[in-house]
Amino acid sequence: MIRTDADQNYTMRRYYQWHAAIYDATRWTFLFGRKTIFDHLPRENVQLLVEVGCGTGQNLLYAARQYKDWRLIGIDVSRDMLTRACKATATFSRRVQLFEQSYSADGPPLPEAPDLILFSYSLTMFNPGWEAAIDRAWRDLKPGGHIAAVDFHRTMHPAFRWWMKRNHVRMDAHLLPVLEARFQPRWQLIQPAWGGLWQYFMFVGQKV
Ligand SMILES: C[S@@+](CC[C@H](N)C(=O)[O-])C[C@H]1O[C@@H](n2cnc3c(N)ncnc32)[C@H](O)[C@@H]1O
Structure with a gap:
């Protein structure tokens, strides 16, 4: 069966409903590296960060x-995730804007070119669409801008891979090679989680 972007969008809306x-009560137990990656982001010349797949807005709140x-x-x-993001970031509403839209090759354009694009545990759920999203990030960024990604990398355990697939997450070590090829790597790390049940990665790269 061929899955389209529209199928992927529908799946995500239904899943997160x-x-x-x-x-927020459950994901801190397994979405590791979300704070660590902030320690490796550029500080200079950043005016605008875009988080793609911002979910409940915890990264935006932290930033x-x-x-x-x-x-x-x-x-x-x-929309269900964004409703929570809206509440979470309400104190900072003068600096935080939220958009309900899909990030795909032909999706609506960003209001302006960002200095930094963050994908935090979103790209492994873009099935299909992860390559197009990485390409689009390259096009959307300002020259010299940075991409940051933190996400699942791989698992050697078929039962766990199956379980994650049921939860719409692809865990085939497929993201890092494409990120490395598209952007100039500035910092990256692969880390074990839960005693080696899976690995997650963090990557910061630059559009050169
Ligand atoms: C696992 S959550 C990550 C949320 C947040 N970034 C975090 O680190 O907690 C993945 C998010 O990506 C969003 N998402 C999935 N596919 C998307 C797409 N094509 N365009 C925009 N957002 C998408 C989902 O709706 C969901 O909120």
């Missing part, structure tokens, strides 16, 4: 607290 309510002069845009296809 139920998971949005328990997302708004840490970087008082950054403007932040969150994009997500799930």
Whole structure:
């Protein structure tokens, strides 16, 4: 069966219709590296960060607290997740904008070119569409801008891979080689999680 971007968007909306309510209470137990990657982002010349697949807005909230002069845009296809992001970032609403849209090759353009694009545990759920999203990030960024990605990398355990696939996550070590080829790597690390049940990666690269 051929899956389209529209199928992927529908799947995400339906999945997060139920998971949005328990997302923040549960995901801290396995979405590792989300704070660590901020320590490796460029500080100079950043005015606008776009998070693609911002979910409940926890990364945007963290960035708004840490970087008082950054403007932040969150994009997500799930209204249920964005409703939570809106509440989470309400204190910073002058600096944070949220858009309900899909990030795909032919999706709506960003209001302006960002200095930094963050994908945090979103790209492994873009099935199909992850390559197009990485390409689009390259086009959307300002020259010299940076991409940051933190996500699942691989698992050697077929049962766990199957379980993650059921939850719409692809875990085939497929993202890192494409990120490395498209962007000039500036920092990256692969880390084990849960005693080696899976690995996750963090990557910061530059559009040169
Ligand atoms: C696992 S959550 C990650 C949320 C947040 N970035 C975090 O680190 O907690 C993945 C998010 O990506 C969003 N997403 C999936 N496909 C998308 C697409 N094509 N365009 C925009 N957002 C998408 C989902 O709706 C979901 O909110």
